Amino acid sequence: AQKVTQAQTEISVVEKEDVTLDCVYETRDTTYYLFWYKQPPSGELVFLIRRNSFDEQNEISGRYSWNFQKSTSSFNFTITASQVVDSAVYFCALRSRGSNYKLTFGKGTLLTVNP
Amino acid sequence: DTGVSQDPRHKITKRGQNVTFRCDPISEHNRLYWYRQTLGQGPEFLTYFQNEAQLEKSRLLSDRFSAERPKGSFSTLEIQRTEQGDSAMYLCASRGGGVIYEQFFGPGTRLTVL
Numbered sequence: 536a537q538k539v540t541q542a543q544t545e546i547s548v549v550e551k552e553d554v555t556l557d558c559v560y561e562t563r564d565t566t567y568y569l570f571w572y573k574q575p576p577s578g579e580l581v582f583l584i585r586r587n588s589f590d591e592q593n594e595i596s597g598r599y600s601w602n603f604q605k606s607t608s609s610f611n612f613t614i615t616a617s618q619v620v621d622s623a624v625y626f627c628a629l630r631s632r633g634s635n636y637k638l639t640f641g642k643g644t645l646l647t648v649n650p
Numbered sequence: 651d652t653g654v655s656q657d658p659r660h661k662i663t664k665r666g667q668n669v670t671f672r673c674d675p676i677s678e679h680n681r682l683y684w685y686r687q688t689l690g691q692g693p694e695f696l697t698y699f700q701n702e703a704q705l706e707k708s709r710l711l712s713d714r715f716s717a718e719r720p721k722g723s724f725s726t727l728e729i730q731r732t733e734q735g736d737s738a739m740y741l742c743a744s745r746g747g748g749v750i751y752e753q754f755f756g757p758g759t760r761l762t763v764l
Contacts, residue, residue: 572755577757636745636753637706638753
């Protein structure tokens, strides 16, 4: 069975602070994909990043960076110099190869960035 | 707008009524997924279509739920004899072919059962 755990239910920061959202996953598959989605108050899930299980290289995209560590089954997401517009619920998700590509989501972390 | 669209965006119904939701995927996407998201939870998989064929259904999809994709384009999700526990956001996502294409989500239909 697959499982994604986002232990942080809510995080509140002040604008310009850095913030890291944690994600721990469980799977028996050797080939899998990890994702982060953003869900603003409007409700639509916005794709942020996909990572393959065989590629542990960390990635940076502007103020966003992702740290993938297979040894600890973690795929953490850091926002540098947070902004009010970053306020949203962030979901980590897992997809195994051959599972019809359906996603298993964590419960999400509500990030509030205060001015 | 070339994204995934869903209709209606909001639906309020009384317990016992039937409701139907529609999803229009991105036009070139032949894979379509339905998820359900309850308050404070992440989306949970309900069912999957490849073209018009429904290839997988979750155990969450009780007998009161039925989904169709008759011509391999838009899809409908019907809930019969709604219950208060059906209150949730129903999300549709679509994906193109291949092994790496992401799922793109629609804005969802928020169902409230009174």
